[in-house]
Amino acid sequence: MPALIFDCDGVLADTERDGHLPAFNLAFAEFGLPIAWDDATYAKKLRIGGGKERIASAFTPEVIANAGLSDYADDQAALIKRLHARKTELFTERVQAGLLPGRPGIQRLIAAALDAGWTVAVASTSAEPSVRAVLRHAVGDNSYSQVHVFAGDIVAQKKPAPDIYLKVLADLGLDPADCVVVEDSGIGVDAAATAGLTVLVTVSSYTAEDDFSRAAIVLPSLGDPGRPFAGGPLRKPPTFAQQGYVSLSDIAQLIHH
Numbered sequence: 001m002p003a004l005i006f007d008c009d010g011v012l013a014d015t016e017r018d019g020h021l022p023a024f025n026l027a028f029a030e031f032g033l034p035i036a037w038d039d040a041t042y043a044k045k046l047r048i049g050g051g052k053e054r055i056a057s058a059f060t061p062e063v064i065a066n067a068g069l070s071d072y073a074d075d076q077a078a079l080i081k082r083l084h085a086r087k088t089e090l091f092t093e094r095v096q097a098g099l100l101p102g103r104p105g106i107q108r109l110i111a112a113a114l115d116a117g118w119t120v121a122v123a124s125t126s127a128e129p130s131v132r133a134v135l136r137h138a139v140g141d142n143s144y145s146q147v148h149v150f151a152g153d154i155v156a157q158k159k160p161a162p163d164i165y166l167k168v169l170a171d172l173g174l175d176p177a178d179c180v181v182v183e184d185s186g187i188g189v190d191a192a193a194t195a196g197l198t199v200l201v202t203v204s205s206y207t208a209e210d211d212f213s214r215a216a217i218v219l220p221s222l223g224d225p226g227r228p229f230a231g232g233p234l235r236k237p238p239t240f241a242q243q244g245y246v247s248l249s250d251i252a253q254l255i256h257h
Contacts, residue, residue, distance in 0.1 A: 105222025
């Protein structure tokens with residue numbers, strides 16, 4: 001059975017700049033921590049897979065000393081867990097307020113795949129409540145209820161490790177040759193490609209300079225009729241998405257290539 005697997009952040013919606021970044025900074029401020037990430041700093045943090053892992057990278061000896069935090073690893077881990085939970089709440093509030101609309105083509109392509117009897121899944125190591133909120137807002141309740149969600153701390157290693165994609169394949173009984181993954185980042189491409197999956201990239205706000213050499217296709221977005229993609233990074237076969245947007249038949253072409 002063909003399968004279409006999506007990353008969440010940057011793929012279903014361009015969530016990082018207007019969603020996760022302000023949510024991280026609001027959480028840091030609420031907890032009284034001397035941490036505030038600007039755009040350039042956050043771009044570097046995105047090379048680290050996982051929100052809790054990004055927070056942990058900010059707990060430098062200087063920050064620990066200035067904030068009067070415990071030196072014990074268990075205490076810091078507990079604080080990071082609470083901080084990340086609050087950040088997830090703040091992010092979800094932004095999604096529910098309509099601040100992070102779905103990217104072009106997401107609602108259309110997922111609905112078409114489901115109607116054709118394909119398996120559709122989301123594979124993300126972001127917190128599950130965040131992923132579900134973004135997915136529901138991007139595709140609507142009907143499609144949302146039919147999409148398999150793999151999210152949160154359900155694998156030992158986060159992207160660029162292939163664990164999350166290997167879990168999707170194992171749990172859903174999928175053949176990698178029948179699957180296409182939509183990703184937006186270099187670490188996501190590496191995770192999917194290492195799992196033996198064909199990868200289509202839709203570049204997002206922070207990822208234009210990432211290494212996409214292991215991806216089959218690189219596009220600015222999936223596009224939509226009336227909203228074709230134009231400009232930006234582009235690598236595709238001449239017969240792919242000639243109409244300026246990706247159709248389900250284009251995805252099938254990748255599977256049967």
